[in-house]
Amino acid sequence: MKIAVASHDHLVIQDHFGHARQFLIYECTENQCELVEIRKLDPLCGSAEDGAEDGHSEDRLQEAIRLISDCKAVVTARIGRPIVARLSMLGIHAIVIPGFIDESLKRLLGSGLLQKPVNPLEENFQWIR
Numbered sequence: 001m002k003i004a005v006a007s008h009d010h011l012v013i014q015d016h017f018g019h020a021r022q023f024l025i026y027e028c029t030e031n032q033c034e035l036v037e038i039r040k041l042d043p044l045c046g047s048a049e050d051g052a053e054d055g056h057s058e059d060r061l062q063e064a065i066r067l068i069s070d071c072k073a074v075v076t077a078r079i080g081r082p083i084v085a086r087l088s089m090l091g092i093h094a095i096v097i098p099g100f101i102d103e104s105l106k107r108l109l110g111s112g113l114l115q116k117p118v119n120p121l122e123e124n125f126q127w128i129r
Contacts (some may be wrong), residue, residue: 001028001114004039004068005101006076013097013104017079020045021070026105033105038106061086068092072114075104081123088122097128104128 004023006015015021025037044060065086068074072083073093084094095116107128108114 001072001106002036002070003028003033003049003105004045004071004074005105006074007101010101012033012100015073015075017064017074017076017083017094020044020064020076023074024101025068025071028105028109031109033102033109041067065090073108074110076125079125082090084125085121085123087119089120091118094122094125095128096125 003012003026005026006017006020007013007024008021010024017092019057021041021043023039023041024035025039026033027036028034041064042060045063046059061083069090069092071092074087075095075097077098078096079094087094095108096111097108111128113126113128
């Protein structure tokens with residue numbers, strides 16, 4: 001399964017979904033993950049036309065979601081409820097895990113969360129400590 005990670009330094013999960021300039025794509029098996037791809041994007045936050053409520057351009061939001069649509073989960077430092085809701089409708093887990101990527105992905109794999117189906121009406125991210 002593929003997992004998208006929002007990180008700009010390839011070491012720590014420190015990017016908010018809307019601020020991410022890239023997603024690191026990991027291919028994960030039951031107990032290990034390997035970086036297989038880096039997908040670049042323009043940041044979502046601050047991209048809205050004047051007067052938009054959420055500060056996000058709909059086009060950029062759709063592009064960011066399309067970019068990770070083949071992933072089982074996206075792991076970030078923060079993510080907003082409207083984006084979680086959009087991802088949930090596509091069956092993508094939205095997960096917040098602070099820390100180093102390797103350790104955080106191990107915690108995620110060990111949590112059993114990815115074996116559970118995504119509630120398509122979910123608006124809250126999953127927090128793994």
